Amino acid sequence: MIKSVFNYPISTLLDIESNIIYSIPRYQREYTWGKPQWERLFDDLVENNSGYYLGSIICINQSQDAITIQDLEVVDGQQRLTTISLLLAAVYKALKSKQSLTDEENFELLKLKNKLVMRKDSKQPRLIPQVQNNNQLDYFYVLSLTGILEEKDCPSNAGNRRILRGYRYFLEKIEQYASENGDNDSFFQLLLDRVNSATLVKIEVNNHSDAYTLFESLNNRGVPLTAIDLIKNKLLSQLEKLEPGSIDDNYDSWKKVIEALGDDYNVQERFFRQYYNAYRSEIKNIVLVPIATKSNLMQIYEKLVNHNPKKFLNDMVRLSKIYANLINQNPVEEIKLRNLLQSLERVQAAPSYLLLLILFDKKQSLQLENHHFEKIIDFLIRFFVRRNTTDLPPTRDLTRIFMDLAENCLLKQGDEIVRFIETQLSSQSASDEKFKNSLSSQIYEENKAICRFVLCSLEEEQMTKEREVDLWKVQGKQYIWTIEHIFPQGENIPADWVKMIANGDKYLAKSYLNSHVHQLGNLTISGYNSSLGNKSFAEKRDREDNNKRYVGYKNGLFLNNELKNENEWTIEKIEKRTKFLVSLILKKYSLVSV
DSSP states (O other), rough: OEEEEEEEEEEHHHTTEEEEEEEOOOSSGGOOOHHHHHHHHHHHHHOOOOTTTEEEEEEEEEEOOOOOOOOEEEEHHHHHHHHHHHHHHHHHHHHHTSSOOOOOHHHHHHHHHHBBBBOOTTTSBBOOOOOOHHHHHHHHHHHHHSSSSSSOOTTTGGSSSHHHHHHHHHHHHHHHHHHHHHOOOHHHHHHHHHHOHHHHHHEESSHHHHHHHHHHHHHSSSSSSHHHHHHHHHHHHHHHHEEEEEEHHHHHHHHHHHHHHSSOOHHHHHHHHHHHHHHHHTTTTTOOOOOOOOOTTHHHHHHHHHHOOOHHHHHHHHHHHHHHHHSSSSSSSSSHHHHHHHHHHTTTTTOOOOOOOHHHTTTTTTTTOOOHHHHHHHHHHHHHHHHHHHTTHHHHHHHHHHHHHHHHHHEEEEEHHHHHHHHHHHHSSSSSSHHHHHHHOOOOHOOOHHHHHHHHHHHHHHHHHHGOOTTTEEEEEEEESSSSSSSSSSSSOOHHHHHHHHHOOOHHHHHHHHHHHHGGGGGEEOOOHHTEEEEEEEEHHBBBBBOOOSSSTSOOOOTTTTTOSSSSOOOOOOOHHHHHHHHHHHTTOOOOOO
């Protein structure tokens, strides 16, 4: 994985004949060199002894011939190298500005110049920043101010950007230190010694995949570089080589991909994994990996990007729009389809997105209409309610199941695809008996999300327009309507509940708490959970707000129809209500085609 590791003094590192080319930075628009680093670098060099350690950089060196000038693509350490180069340029300018130079100082000038431009071509800077946001123009302009490069026009607004401001900061600090110490020659010699002897560890790897693996192992500072960062870096770098000057347009296209997927990195990464897994049969001539995982993601996309970067970017823009529909980042216009996709997301059916991604993308050639997708998604919801309740099929098998479905669906059309999906998933789903047993157990303890989903779905099924309530409304980061335990779930069982549930027997009440409190029959939905808590059953049932509106079990919800007329709550009634709710769920989430 690692090609080489060297601990270099700066003087040695920048004497090696190589082009140091910037990979596209992690957050392109925000790519800046912060003033605190300018101050820190200068003060650290001046105040510490020789050999000060400046950290490490990671480069990709794909050169095959060690004799020729090598191109080193920097994927970590861009800011550090730029700051060092700006300091070297400022030292060169300050030293050159002296009225008279000794032979030794002229030799130092030449060495400084050779650290900033190639020895064999003095017009070629060693450091080549990316062109985005005028970074390259600004840096080359700084070198022209020193006289190292031929005179260049000042880029518009360069004085307000970080590169020129950093260079001027170093010039001011050099002048300030020199005047304060009163001995320019001694100070220049001290500064040159500290700059030349400061060390960097340069780590070379062969490709972006190795760079990502190394980053995962070494980087514990702040926000780590991710696989998505490196995919972007690789893509924009390749496109810039093919189409010099196109980086702004290509970066804007990449931004559309990320904006479509949203800010959640887990969703972004899942999209890239699921793209490969969905289209594997079509791209196996480019890269043949059995299944995309977090660990091999960079390996896969390095090959895809190398093969055809422009097509890859266009594909990502198109497919990320579809994915945004699937995850409701950009909900579809059709109301029924939108509601089904929302339910699919709520039932934790993310593994099915790889199938839906390719079906929506190829819906025209597969002769799929909205009514087909409505049937498919409705069936997927039923499948995942059962799967997430029973854990069958197991999680480890889900990606492979949906990859096989995606590949085989491409050989079918229309209604045939719908029937094929239903048949294949039904054969791998839990039996009705297994589903019933799981529903009858302590479902809330096993899977709170599924428990909430099935309770809300039963309630929504009975709603009228006059009594319509948004059970999924969120306030802050929490649902307003939450699951309420009728027999309280707290370890400290209130005395009136011990009396009602176990005739005053604390040990029996504790036993019932462990065996029945999380069953469906003991659960309902409340928008006022905190106001009910450990109150007695009668208080929960008859609770009113300040406006005399019922907020307890007389609130009009279907799930509370039985509770509103009860005078007590017992284990027998929990078991009876559990059987009733289980029967409704079994019917609602049957896998028999409807």
